Amino acid sequence: MVLLGAPGSGKGTQAAILAGRLGVPAISTGDMLRQAVAAGSALGRSVEGTMMRGKLVDDATMAEIVRRRLEEDDARRGFLLDGYPRTVPQAGTLEEILAGQQARLDAVVLIEVPEPVLVERALARKRSDDTEEAIRERLVEYGKKTEPLVRYYQVRSLLREVDGEGSVSEVTAAVSAALEV
Numbered sequence: 001m002v003l004l005g006a007p008g009s010g011k012g013t014q015a016a017i018l019a020g021r022l023g024v025p026a027i028s029t030g031d032m033l034r035q036a037v038a039a040g041s042a043l044g045r046s047v048e049g050t051m052m053r054g055k056l057v058d059d060a061t062m063a064e065i066v067r068r069r070l071e072e073d074d075a076r077r078g079f080l081l082d083g084y085p086r087t088v089p090q091a092g093t094l095e096e097i098l099a100g101q102q103a104r105l106d107a108v109v110l111i112e113v114p115e116p117v118l119v120e121r122a123l124a125r126k127r128s129d130d131t132e133e134a135i136r137e138r139l140v141e142y143g144k145k146t147e148p149l150v151r152y153y154q155v156r157s158l159l160r161e162v163d164g165e166g167s168v169s170e171v172t173a174a175v176s177a178a179l180e181v
């Protein structure tokens with residue numbers, strides 16, 4: 001499954017809760033990149049500036065990261081992707097990776113939250129890449145590059161929309177209901 005939503009929509013929180021319940025890994029590309037930055041690896045050094053500006057890391061780099069992660073044993077029985085895909089080309093890459101594993105997506109959950117609430121939530125969590133400017137830029141990137149995925153998954157009959165404005169447990173209940181899990 002894929003969790004889709006703007007930065008601050010709570011998709012990371014929901015992915016972790018749901019993954020625990022379903023016994024599959026929650027795979028957050030943002031967390032993977034932040035770990036690379038913290039470790040000072042070559043990957044981390046190459047993406048740090050892009051992340052700090054709130055821009056998207058290039059599709060080729062992301063394809064490599066996701067391909068390797070989905071090949072790991074724990075992802076064979078299923079996975080929840082949080083933060084990938086974020087562009088239409090990335091969605092195509094994901095389809096290719098899964099086709100190569102004789103697998104396919106079961107569902108894409110879109111967590112919808114109004115923009116003022118997104119900014120408020122992102123500012124409250126105080127992550128290193130969460131300056132107000134970076135948050136605003138991430139929202140712009142989301143609108144331009146990620147929002148087209150809503151239509152992409154709608155036409156593939158995979159999209160389930162959930163109201164993400166309530167409490168964590170309310171949103172978990174709504175996501176579970178949408179996924180019938």
Ligand code: AMP
Nearest residue numbers: 029030051054055056057062083084086
């Ligand atoms: P996130 O924690 O998902 O908000 O990701 C934090 C940052 O990591 C983003 O602002 C991007 O710079 C980068 N990132 C994470 N996932 C992707 C992706 N699928 N494509 C491009 N950049 C990404």
